[in-house]
């Protein structure tokens with residue numbers, strides 16, 4: 001099948017508007033006869049479910065938590081981007097479009113990214129109308145801060161809890177529709193497969209996670225909004241439950257999976273503490289607005305710190321290496337995530353890391369305390385303030401901005417970050433790859449849509465900070481509700497989709513057989529045993545730096561772990577009860593296939609771009625010496641994989657990327 005991105009013709013700034021004007025609509029009376037399943041009620045699925053129901057469709061929404069309020073989206077800390085130019089610093093739709101395409105290392109689809117920038121402002125208006133308490137400045141206007149990879153301030157935020165506040169907004173909008181009966185909410189339900197009838201997505205098989213009952217649900221279209229697959233690494237900043245099962249199951253039923261190797265390793269996370277850890281914690285990128293990143297300039301100082309003989313506060317200014325400011329003077333500490341992560345790894349690999357494992361760098365707020373404190377002293381009319389007074393005043397401002405993040409850090413590390421610099425290290429955080437979708441957000445299966453982090457999205461090979469929430473809410477509030485109508489306009493006479501068909505019988509049987517296998521397999525090892533093994537291979541060989549030898553080894557090793565899993569996995573408990581080990585078994589089985597495709601994709605892409613760094617593809621000379629080297633001649637495409645059985649047999653389809661409005665350039669933040 002030839003991939004058709006269905007990007008409308010015409011000038012980029014007019015495509016979306018003209019397209020919306022021309023697509024088919026479903027009249028309000030007919031919407032009442034159309035059912036839509038939305039799987040996932042994080043920011044993407046929650047906003048889509050609420051909007052589709054508001055439009056008049058009958059929505060069935062599913063999530064595996066006990067409430068949509070607990071979706072992983074709640075963890076989002078730093079903010080959400082929008083090109084409102086409230087700060088008057090020269091922002092525009094074009095600049096947001098440009099920054100996102102450049103930030104993604106020229107591996108995203110121009111038309112989608114421009115649309116994203118166009119609707120970004122609407123998202124903020126919508127959320128404010130819902131009552132989302134964005135931070136405001138002294139005069140009461142919405143405040144903005146800056147995130148990596150841009151030279152303007154366009155990030156709207158609610159302290160360090162932006163995701164939570166946005167999710168409460170979307171959840172309120174959903175609740176209104178639940179109360180009206182337009183959304184039927186299925187909490188604690190996990191979609192275990194999709195059902196196709198005559199080639200179209202017409203339903204799902206779900207498991208009631210409390211009773212264990214297997215259920216059939218039908219609809220005229222199915223929307224997958226199930227989040228990213230970062231937990232393929234076992235340790236990540238994602239919620240423990242985040243998984244790829246829905247995305248992987250639809251891949252196995254015909255939806256192509258795009259760019260699986262594009263993963264974001266976030267530079268500012270709390271370093272790993274040992275082998276018995278189950279997750280990692282993010283320290284929001286917003287902290288890089290005020291925190292300066294450094295390691296000791298001299299190896300002997302680094303060694304003394306690693307051995308606990310020296311404190312960071314004892315190292316004088318001239319003996320510190322603010323390596324991001326040194327290497328990237330134009331963007332400094334606010335370089336994009338992939339660049340900052342690699343730079344931290346480079347320093348730590350060279351021996352300059354600052355904790356016992358040598359895998360940490362400092363994020364230091366001392367300069368910000370003085371800067372803000374001096375300003376506050378002036379504002380408050382304090383003449384000749386002492387150094388201590390200044391620092392105290394400055395700390396109060398930092399507390400106002402990031403207090404909950406500082407508190408979280410102190411609880412985990414047991415050190416007061418107001419007194420000593422934070423320690424941070426890169427960790428898996430977000431997946432730019434995902435289910436391939438066209439301009440309508442439809443997958444390669446008719447009637448099957450994918451939105452939010454689960455799709456291969458608008459971020460190319462690297463996502464800029466605060467752009468995931470923007471994309472998820474753009475998809476759910478402003479894009480899908482239009483595009484899905486164009487498809488559903490052909491379904492107004494179809495009537496309800498029956499679930500007593502052989503198509504439902506077959507898929508339900510597949511699901512039940514698999515669950516039976518897990519319960520009855522007399523294995524020797526827990527699900528986590530295999531997940532940890534997979535995660536270690538992924539981190540060591542498909543992590544921040546990749547090379548041909550390691551990728552080939554990873555493919556072989558993951559296959560072996562998978563074979564061992566199917567022989568030796570042990571799942572305690574029963575089928576017809578709340579059984580979290582059983583839930584995990586299915587998810588890890590899918591990660592074990594996805595992980596191999598991930599490594600295969602990384603091997604196939606013999607260039608460095610964004611988060612995908614191939615050690616073989618580095619600039620050897622010139623001003624970019626040592627930086628990642630992209631290869632536009634051979635790799636300016638989206639890699640969309642078709643399932644053919646084993647991951648090794650997957651077939652590559654290429655969507656060639658066209659750059660008509662942005663010139664392909666070397667991506668430099670110097």
Ligand SMILES: Cc1cc2nc3c(=O)[nH]c(=O)nc-3n(C[C@H](O)[C@H](O)[C@H](O)COP(=O)(O)OP(=O)(O)OC[C@H]3O[C@@H](n4cnc5c(N)ncnc54)[C@H](O)[C@@H]3O)c2cc1C
Pocket residue numbers: 039040041042043044045046062063064065068071072073074075076077078079080081162163189190191192225226227228237238239242243245246282429430451452453454465466467468469470472
């Ligand atoms: C710690 C942290 C901080 C972040 N901070 C920011 C930030 O400041 N700004 C920003 O832009 N981005 C941020 N991100 C990224 C952003 O939070 C996510 O990309 C985004 O929230 C994903 O939203 P989503 O709706 O696509 O998926 P999710 O929020 O992951 O929701 C997935 C939904 O799918 C459901 N689900 C999954 N599988 C199934 C299944 N099989 N059956 C039924 N239901 C299922 C879940 O129950 C859930 O409802 C952050 C990420 C992390 C980890």
